[in-house]
Amino acid sequence: MLYKKLIIMKKNISILISILFFTTIGFAQTADEILDKVDKNMSAENRIIESSMIIHGKRNSRTMTSISYSVGDKQSFTEYLSPAREAGTKMLKLENQLWIYSPSTDRTIQISGHMLRQSVMGSDLSYEDMMDDRKLKDVYSSTVIGAEEIEGRKTHVLELTAKVENVSYHSRKLWVDADYFVPMKEELFAKSGQLLKQTTLSNIKKIEGRWFPTKMVYKDMLKQGDGTEFIINDIKFNQKIPEYIFTKAALKQ
């Protein structure tokens, strides 16, 4: 009798362990699948974006427009079009190097080291934020930690932890739209667990067969002000971008 009970208990424990094991695998796969789908929407071989950036500072708000060309996560070129003070300022990113050209001084300045963590044009974005276009799956290991509703839409909540060394944010919490597989909200944390930045993404549109948010609001939690709005006025994927754009010579043109 006791022996039978022990056999039943053993079976139950084995079933429980199997359920736990497969559930964990199932979550890990789901998280990876979600990130795959997010990366498919958000990443592209190349793209051209015309955007407006509205910086809400302590005293006033400023709007600047720019056009950016990027190829993968290695090359990008941005030219600021307005206001007059910033017009003609250009930024070139090649691999992990960044140069800025200022027409007023006719100088090309390389930005490196701690300066990469500084704010771009007083916004809530740093140069590092702008430079880091790597796919989330390549940089973070992820787990699904739940499901929530944001503005009436179902989202998967993912927790991402860095699996490589050279990342700006040690962990992220990501709310991904369950239908569109586009991030709707993101919180970026330091290794200490302190919340550094918060991003909300909205105005999701279907562009060239993919879902893409056309409005992002960034908030640097360590900075005063009401955040920075990044509005995509026009975006084109997989265009032919001339190679010369990604050269230092193009900065002075």
Next chain:
Amino acid sequence: MEVGELKTKLNLEYSEMEWVSRTHFGGLIDVPDENGETRAQGPAAGRAVDLFSPESQEIERMNIGNSVVKGVIPTKSGEAIISDDFAERFSVNIGDEVTLFGSTMNGSMMFHNFIVSGTIRFGPAMLDRGAIIIDITDAQMILDMEDAASEVLGYFKDGLYDTEKAGLISASFNEKYSNVNDEFSPQMFKLEEDAGLDEYLMLADSMSGVMITFFIIAMSIVLWNTGLLGGLRRYSEYGIRLALGEEKKHIFKTIIYEAILIGLLGSVIGTILGISLSYYVQETGIDFSNIMENTTMMFPQVFRTLVKPAHFFIGFIPGLFAVVLGNALAGFAIYKRKTAQLFKELEV
């Protein structure tokens, strides 16, 4: 913001002070190569002061003139004086162009080319690391700070800081112009209230109080001992005087009068000499810059004394009272001497 109007008000209402505006800024100093691309760069710790106005005393006040190593102080817009260490490290020569890169007051990118007119070394590493000094009008232009400054400082016209007067002025100003509900309204602080300086000044005051007290106690013991020994050494003299019929009370009185006279004369001469020396050091100062080259704190390299009213009488505590006390204690022995023992002592 609206610094011009603010300074006009300050000059009218608090005319006992000289009001100056300064701006601090950060960023990068970028040194170009022949193609205009970055050859070298380092962090900038910029200060913008009034260099060009003939009535400005900022050059003397910040000791810029004496700290120039090479070249000259900027004389026109577009010139800058930079840290000598930076210039040496990155082979920047007088007349070279460097680019200052940072952000404006509004957060826009700021790029500006400056001609290096000279190099400077203040001494403290903190001041020299990436130092760049430009005129305040240049800073206002490149940092989008028209009619604005980081701070407006008030200096007493006699050059000496008076914490009580400063407290009255700041309280009066804050009552008139400061609004706690408006984060952009101006606020005036005393020197001690700036960035925890109060604690340092209190600590320095306490330490100096402790040192003065110990010094006075030590000097009092020495002088009291001198008086006591002086009195005891005259033991035989008092014996003879007693034997000659002088009254004990009279001898004691003369000892005290002598002590008062000696104490007074010594204290007056000591005070005159001490105050003269203090006044000399107050006016000329002692330059400690050679031994403070590696210090990381920002404070003047020339140390000065300050002659205060208390110095005119504080020397009398050990000088007069200790001598009189010592002599008085020695004098008590007179009353204890007996006639029989006295004759025996005199025979010896």
